Amino acid sequence: MSTKRFLELVEEGLGMPEGSTNEGDRFIDLEAWDSVGALSVIALLDEEFGVSLDAGALQSCNTLGQLAGLVLKKAA
């Protein structure tokens, strides 16, 4: 899993323009981050990487980079 691909999926899930996110971005600063956005990102990560995330796991991450790390760990 590349970080680039991870960010692409986050952008797709949140309906954000391509290339508009970075690993350092905090979820609470992303305007498009809401419950439906979270469900969309969870669905896409599950489909692409076979990683099943629950809401608790998501809440434990402050930044996109932290979530990428979590997905990488689970996918390994």
Next chain:
Amino acid sequence: MAVNPMDLSGMNVLVTGASSGLGRASAVLMSQLGARLLLLGRNTERLQETLDSLDGQGHQSLAFDLGDVAAIAAMLDQQAASFGKFDGVVHAAGILSTRPLRVSSPDVFESIYRINVVAAGQLLRGITKRSVIGDHGCSVVLVGSVTSSVGVPGLAAYAASKSAILGLMRSAALELAPSRIRVNAVLPGQFESPMADQQWKGLTEEQIARIGAMHPLGIGRASDVANCIAFLVSPAARWVTGSALAVDGGYTAH
């Protein structure tokens, strides 16, 4: 003498999605009521687990992928010849996918429709053949959902498929009544099941608690829904067809 209007003795019943959740609960209950079951599912091991938990004798299981919709009618034909003619069919197999619209591609819609709707239609098609059903007709139970009448964000494709089930059920009930085939649906609210676990995966505890609070009688159990399925299969429901039975702890009474 004790009378049980839900006695299923002497009835052969096919259950799809029998390897877990509602399908398994329905199969177990109907076996306790005297039915002989043919269990359908994809996972042989889990089908065996269901088979092992049935009461009575003569039950069988068949590993079959309902996604192969073109093969369903022929499968019924073959099974009627080998297992026996069907007096009841319960379509408990279903796909639930929490997919907000933004990530609901045509593939998402089509994969959900294939199992939830097209397979149901092909099961109904299969039993139109006289040699497939018992001498006293057949009772078909489809599994709908409260989402056919009350929306849920993230479940648009699923809800659309469950709404389609209702249209299918009513027209089939009219078309097949002359052949003494009854067609009904149960519309479950939220009950404990592997499917619910999957749906709740992306929700916070607070969101799950809110869903529970929307059910005046609380979250249900698979057995609550299985009881209603068994009723619709049984002779107790001989005058019931084209009916959608809400089994939702009051969710849609609001």
